[in-house]
Amino acid sequence: METTHKIFFKNSSDMCEVESETVDLLVTSPPYPMIEMWDSLFSSLNEEIEKALKEEKGRKAFNLMHYELDKVWKETARVLKLGGIACINIGDATRNINRNFQLFPNHVKIVNFFQNNGFIELPCILWRKPTNSPTKFLGSGMLPPNAYITLEHEYILILRKGENKRKIPPKSEYRYNSAYFWEERNKWFSDLWVDIRGVSQSLNNDYNKKKLRERSAAFPIDLPYRLINMFSIYGDTVLDPFWGTGTTSLAAMISTRNSIGYEINSEFMALFKQNIKKTKKLVDLINEKRLLQHVEFIKRYKKQVKDVKYKAINYKFPVITKQEIGILLYSIKKYSDIDNEFIIDYEKFEFKPKKK
Numbered sequence: 547m548e549t550t551h552k553i554f555f556k557n558s559s560d561m562c563e564v565e566s567e568t569v570d571l572l573v574t575s576p577p578y579p580m581i582e583m584w585d586s587l588f589s590s591l592n593e594e595i596e597k598a599l600k601e602e603k604g605r606k607a608f609n610l611m612h613y614e615l616d617k618v619w620k621e622t623a624r625v626l627k628l629g630g631i632a633c634i635n636i637g638d639a640t641r642n643i644n645r646n647f648q649l650f651p652n653h654v655k656i657v658n659f660f661q662n663n664g665f666i667e668l669p670c671i672l673w674r675k676p677t678n679s680p681t682k683f684l685g686s687g688m689l690p691p692n693a694y695i696t697l698e699h700e701y702i703l704i705l706r707k708g709e710n711k712r713k714i715p716p717k718s719e720y721r722y723n724s725a726y727f728w729e730e731r732n733k734w735f736s737d738l739w740v741d742i743r744g745v746s747q748s749l750n751n752d753y754n755k756k757k758l759r760e761r762s763a764a765f766p767i768d769l770p771y772r773l774i775n776m777f778s779i780y781g782d783t784v785l786d787p788f789w790g791t792g793t794t795s796l797a798a799m800i801s802t803r804n805s806i807g808y809e810i811n812s813e814f815m816a817l818f819k820q821n822i823k824k825t826k827k828l829v830d831l832i833n834e835k836r837l838l839q840h841v842e843f844i845k846r847y848k849k850q851v852k853d854v855k856y857k858a859i860n861y862k863f864p865v866i867t868k869q870e871i872g873i874l875l876y877s878i879k880k881y882s883d884i885d886n887e888f889i890i891d892y893e894k895f896e897f898k899p900k901k902k
Contacts, residue, residue, distance in 0.1 A: 547780070547876060551795050551805045551888040553815070557591075558787035558808035559617035561625060569625045569806070570712070570782035572632040573773050573794050575765045576618070579611035580604070580639035580650040588614060604643035604650070612655045618787050619656070623663050625785065629712025631777040632660065635673065635769065637700035647694060653701040660705045671702035673739045673769070702739075702773070714779070722872035724779040727836070727865065729843045734776055742768045765790065770797035771832070778803055780876075792818035799890050800829045802876045815886065822888065826878040833875040833895045837861065841899060861897050 554563055577584040588611045589596035595614075598607035622632060639650040657667055675698065714721055726734065733741075743766060770793055774784055780802045786794035789807030791814050798805035799822070844864050848854060854864035860874045876892040883889070 547892040549804045553807045553886040555812040561621045564625045567627045569785045571778040571784045573770045574786045575635035576788045626707045628708045632705040633773045634703040665705040668704040672699045674699040720780040723874040725873045770794045774801045
């Protein structure tokens with residue numbers, strides 16, 4: 547099996563390189579409007595934003611920032627297939643404007659755009675990032691009534707293009723090979739995620755320049771990896787129009803999907819090429835962890851329920867449902883790259899659990 551991964555270093559408000567209705571899944575985390583680290587980026591796209599910020603016209607700046615994001619969402623709507631899914635990780639912003647502390651609800655603006663452009667909003671996920679901060683309040687602390695709620699979660703919006711589900715042949719081998727385990731389904735499809743940690747806004751020391759640090763985003767690989775497995779099948783194409791350091795592309799490689807990324811800062815390619823060298827080892831570690839966790843789950847499950855009816859064809863261990871019997875994981879055999887395009891070759895992942 548083979549996948550292809552293309553990166554274009556340009557503004558994703560124009561994705562002319564991608565044909566309409568050819569993308570299966572969007573997984574992205576855009577710059578968050580009204581978060582100060584992104585002010586310079588938005589201002590570079592529209593000088594009226596910088597002016598509004600200087601004049602402390604917060605609501606105007608907020609709307610102008612989303613106007614710039616809407617240009618990208620419009621292109622996303624064009625390239626997604628009917629029935630395709632958009633997964634967007636976005637956090638709301640809090641900020642003092644004219645000495646008034648206030649919330650800027652980014653997720654509401656994004657949902658409104660997609661609802662007005664032919665998408666169906668599905669139940670979203672609240673991603674609650676674990677934090678070590680002892681501070682849980684803002685404002686007057688223990689004195690009512692002027693303290694403020696601390697934002698400790700972000701949204702993972704799930705939106706479908708059109709009213710109908712994506713059409714996949716009922717006997718699709720790729721679909722059955724792409725199955726996840728019963729216990730994974732119960733965990734992944736919860737509306738509250740607390741087991742995925744955020745990542746630092748800094749990069750490796752070799753690339754710790756100010757511009758790169760400002761343009762990096764807290765987007766851990768576990769998050770796109772999980773979403774890709776939830777909402778696509780082997781061989782699908784995943785798009786990230788805010789590519790950053792390429793985390794979505796790495797997750798697509800690990801998940802045996804194709805990917806397309808758009809990024810305005812070409813300096814990130816050097817870091818991506820460093821990370822891709824580690825991907826072959828990483829995919830084997832992830833695969834082994836998933837399979838070992840399933841084996842341990844089955845042991846616990848059998849203590850409560852004596853009979854497990856089904857067995858996985860490729861790995862010869864019990865599974866809970868018939869839909870899981872075809873599950874198959876892949877290892878990366880080799881990869882090659884020409885300019886900004888990467889080709890990955892795969893082989894079946896061989897699972898050899900250690901005997902105790």
